[in-house]
Amino acid sequence: MLLGPDDPLPALPRRILVNAGSGAGKTTLAIALGRQLGLPHTEIDALYHGPGWVPRPEFLDDVRALAATDAWITEWQYTEARPILLARCDLLVWLDTPRRVAMWRATKRTLRRRFRREVLWNGNVEGPLRHFFTDPEHILRWAWSSHPRAAERIEQVLRERPELPVVRLRGPAEVARWRARLPQGRR
DSSP states (O other): EEOOTTTTTTSSSSSEEEEOTTTHHHHHHHHHHHHHTTOOOOOHHHHOOOOOOOOOOOHHHHHHHHSSSSSSSHHHHHHHHHHHHHHOSSSEEEEEHHHHHHHHHHHHHHHHHHTTTTOOOOOOOOOOGGGGGHHHHHHHHHHHHHHOOOOOOOHHHHHHTSOOOOOEEHHHOOOOHHTTTTSOOOO
16 A cells, blocks of 8 residues: 555554665664654664674574564665565555665765774775775665665565555655654654
8 A cells, every 4th residue: 555645554553664775764764763653773784784794694583583573663675584574564664765866875875984984783894985896786886776676676565465554755855744744752
């Protein structure tokens, strides 16, 4: 059930997924919604990335444990984790950000993290910027190539789980308008 920012939700959500391409603002929105609704946020990248950017062997076990809890919000990423989380969520928020906006945000974030040597999950830091030219999985190349897949995933969800509310938000104004209609600090 595709909803816009002004449509009422059928019920107050307890388990929320945020879908978008890289750089669109998934984590930023998930953190803000978690605070607003009193839901614990788990950053899925922190579950996935081990030291040295190696996938953690416990990743799927951690995702199953998260999905089994009564209340959570997380980003809808990683092919093998998506069905586990989708089966338990009661709301999917789709940040349908234009590619140019997502790329601008991803570039700013990548540069900030690299120049500040920000420590990310499990001690990882962004690699050298020159890797953009040699690594097909570089975050900026990934952000560009994966952007259209967010919409493709939504099409599949609408077919497979037509009862699931999917809120489509196309920019900061719609995000703000939608969030203004949600309750504050519920547990």
